[in-house]
Amino acid sequence: EPEVTQTPSHQVTQMGQEVILRCVPISNHLYFYWYRQILGQKVEFLVSFYNNEISEKSEIFDDQFSVERPDGSNFTLKIRSTKLEDSAMYFCASSVGLASFTDTQYFGPGTRLTVL
Amino acid sequence: QKEVEQNSGPLSVPEGAIASLNCTYSDRGSQSFFWYRQYSGKSPELIMFIYSNGDKEDGRFTAQLNKASQYVSLLIRDSQPSDSATYLCAAAGNNRKLIWGLGTSLAVNP
Numbered sequence: 001e002p003e004v005t006q007t008p009s010h011q012v013t014q015m016g017q018e019v020i021l022r023c024v025p026i027s028n029h030l031y032f033y034w035y036r037q038i039l040g041q042k043v044e045f046l047v048s049f050y051n052n053e054i055s056e057k058s059e060i061f062d063d064q065f066s067v068e069r070p071d072g073s074n075f076t077l078k079i080r081s082t083k084l085e086d087s088a089m090y091f092c093a094s095s096v097g098l099a100s101f102t103d104t105q106y107f108g109p110g111t112r113l114t115v116l
Numbered sequence: 117q118k119e120v121e122q123n124s125g126p127l128s129v130p131e132g133a134i135a136s137l138n139c140t141y142s143d144r145g146s147q148s149f150f151w152y153r154q155y156s157g158k159s160p161e162l163i164m165f166i167y168s169n170g171d172k173e174d175g176r177f178t179a180q181l182n183k184a185s186q187y188v189s190l191l192i193r194d195s196q197p198s199d200s201a202t203y204l205c206a207a208a209g210n211n212r213k214l215i216w217g218l219g220t221s222l223a224v225n226p
Contacts, residue, residue, distance in 0.1 A: 032213060043160065043204065043216040056211045064180045091159050101147040101167045107159040 003108040004108035006092050011052060012114045013040075013082055020113045021077045023092030030097035032065065032075045035072070036060075041092070049075065082115045089098045118143040121205050122217035130225050135192040137220050139205030142186070146207040146215075148180060149188045154219065155204045163190070163203075195224040 005024045013019050025032050034046040047057045049067055066078045077093075079086055091111050093105040119142040129135045141149070148167035152160035166172045166179040166188070178191040190206075192199055202219040 035214070042218050043206075043214070043215045045215070048212055053223075056213050059215070089159075095212070100208070100212050102165075103212060104150065104162055104165055105163060105212075105214065106154075110159045 002091055004094055004106055006090075006108040006111050008111060010112045010114070013116055015084060016081050019023075019079050019082055019113065019115070020101065021079075021090050023075045023077075023108055024073050025075055025092065025094030027035070027073070028096065028098055029094035029106075031055075031095045031103065032067075032104075033093040033095075034077045035091045035107075037091065037095065037110075038085075038088045046077070053080060057090065079113075082113075084115050087115045118146075118215050119214050119219040120205055122203075122220050123207055124218055125221040127220055128223045128225060129195050129198060133195050133224075135195045135199070135222055135224070137190040137192070137203050137205075138223065139190075139217055140181040140186055141188070141205075141207045141215075143207065143209065143215070144183075144186065145209050145225050147210060148208050149192045150206045150208065150214065151177075151179060151188075151204065152204040153199075154167075154191070154201075154204055155207060158208050160204055192222075195222075197226050200210050 002035045032049045037043045089110045092108040093102045150165040151163040156200045176193045180189045204219045205217040206214040
């Protein structure tokens, strides 16, 4: 069964450093998403991406964040200058792109980002 | 502020019993509702979704939606110890952005 994959599984970085989190969505899916979950808190939407552009972003997704689809398979999230409060589990998800009320999102295993 | 609320639990049921999980949402513009299961330290795993009022069954799982009351529930029949996890409710509008509850922790006791 096709799966969303993410690398690395765990990333440790120093405050102020740039990190890139990588995702390979399911191959026939058209929508891609990033979410994050701070330990003990709700899952939070960051951004959705369709047709090579951002379709929706949250207030969290400020100028420090960017997304890119550098080739036909990868989808990346870049954090330019990490802060302590960026420490969280980051989940990539993808969906086929059906009518919005039936379009289900499938999640990758996540990248645990630890900012020191 | 669009919110999804769940009782954090823990909800404890004996093996073989029915587990009932509930969720309310604030945004009347929400179109569809999703139940995910999350084991500790893992990613959300889709169980099922519902977008029409009434019941929807999938194996041992039944989702129920009442848009007038802004209420969604998930019933798990014949609960198994492997069902022990956190159950997340999420709502989506036409922008496909999932708004999540904090989740209900379920413990199924052998």
